[in-house]
Amino acid sequence: MEGFCNGLHKSPHKGFSVEFKEHRQYVHGDEIRTIDWKLFGKTDRLYIREYEEETNLRCNILLDKSGSMGYCGSRAGGVSKHDYAVRLAACLGHLMLAQQDAVGLIHFDDAVRRIIPPRSKPTHLTAIVNELSGLKAERETELSSVFHQLVPKIPRRGLLVIISDLFGNIEELMKALAHFRHAKHEIVIFQIWDPDELDFPFKQWTQFQSLEQKSHRRLIDPAHLRKAYLKNLATFREALTAGCHRNRIDLVPVVTDRPYAEALASYLATRRRLR
Structure with a gap:
């Protein structure tokens, strides 16, 4: 039953955790490792993958x-x-x-x-x-x-x-x-x-x-x-x-x-x- 609880509560803060939230356009200062290179290959534009951070309850x-x-x-x-x-x-x-x-x-x-x-x-x-x-x-x-x-x-x-x-x-x-x-x-x-x-x-x-x-x-x-x-x-x-x-x-x-x-x-x- 322990598996039922995992991930039930989410933080409103965006971070780099396990669940994808949305893309946003890359701006100067963003970490390069967060760029979605596959999307860059399709659009020739730089986008960041944002995630919804899980948090303790x-x-x-x-x-x-x-x-x-x-x-x-x-x-x-x-x-x-x-x-x-x-x-x-x-x-x-x-x-x-x-x-x-x-x-x-x-x-x-x-x-x-x-x-x-x-x-x-x-x-x-x-x-x-x-x-x-x-x-x-x-x-x-x-x-x-x-x-x-x-x-x-x-x-x-x-x-x-x-x-x-x-x-x-x-x-x-x-x-x-x-x-x-x-x-x-x-x-x-x-x-x-x-x-x-x-x-x-x-x-x-x-x-x-x-x-x-x-x-x-x-x-x-x-x-x-x-x-x-x-x-x-x-x-x-x-x-x-x-x-x-x-x-x-x-x-x-x-x-x-x-x-x-x-x-x-x-x-x-x-x-x-x-x-």
């Missing part, structure tokens, strides 16, 4: 560890959204460091809990994995509030990879993401879903308990709730997709029954093709 992985991420689903052998997100973050950290990019980790629930600044040393992965292995899904969260708090704490622009279920008020969330975009960050969101949340498979009377407010629980007949739930889910996802599109944010839905490598490979291949 600064990436911060923002991991949501709020209570709702602890949902594990009703299927036997399933993995919780939190455990899936932790492993996904570790995979991304490995891929970034493998191509000598700087990667950091920020985890939060109802507040920012820890910021590990981006580093590009291979040994930095150990610090990230050790931090991830000790996390637990707990507490409530309000994503928009946390994101607004984070903007001044990430002074250098770069890539923000947000791993979350994104449950919350869409309008306020979009304002917070727009705040990141105003600070010139590129944003990729991996939205974590459990299969239960997408197809609502419950058929018998079921007791539902909030993972963020333990005292909130309801015993209901799912048959009466399913239609309204799926309608609200569709409305939520459409609003989220439209908001991300307006703000030029990559939204990547990921379901916990899908292998990590498959989900990452699919997205990175698409990203490379579009770039």
Whole structure:
């Protein structure tokens, strides 16, 4: 999978790297070695070959560890959204460091809990994995509030990879993401879903308990709730997709029954093709 990452991010500066950008006319002072002699042979004019320079990336992985991420689903052998997100973050950290990019980790629930600044040393992965292995899904969260708090704490622009279920008020969330975009960050969101949340498979009377407010629980007949739930889910996802599109944010839905490598490979291949 490491090959998927190489060359995904480009610098706006022109240099002499691996990807051809354009020709421009030779002027006095240009290095002779940059002249395209084949083109000179065809046109009898001197042109310089310019390239687009690849540059290292600064990436911060923002991991949501709020209570709702602890949902594990009703299927036997399933993995919780939190455990899936932790492993996904570790995979991304490995891929970034493998191509000598700087990667950091920020985890939060109802507040920012820890910021590990981006580093590009291979040994930095150990610090990230050790931090991830000790996390637990707990507490409530309000994503928009946390994101607004984070903007001044990430002074250098770069890539923000947000791993979350994104449950919350869409309008306020979009304002917070727009705040990141105003600070010139590129944003990729991996939205974590459990299969239960997408197809609502419950058929018998079921007791539902909030993972963020333990005292909130309801015993209901799912048959009466399913239609309204799926309608609200569709409305939520459409609003989220439209908001991300307006703000030029990559939204990547990921379901916990899908292998990590498959989900990452699919997205990175698409990203490379579009770039």
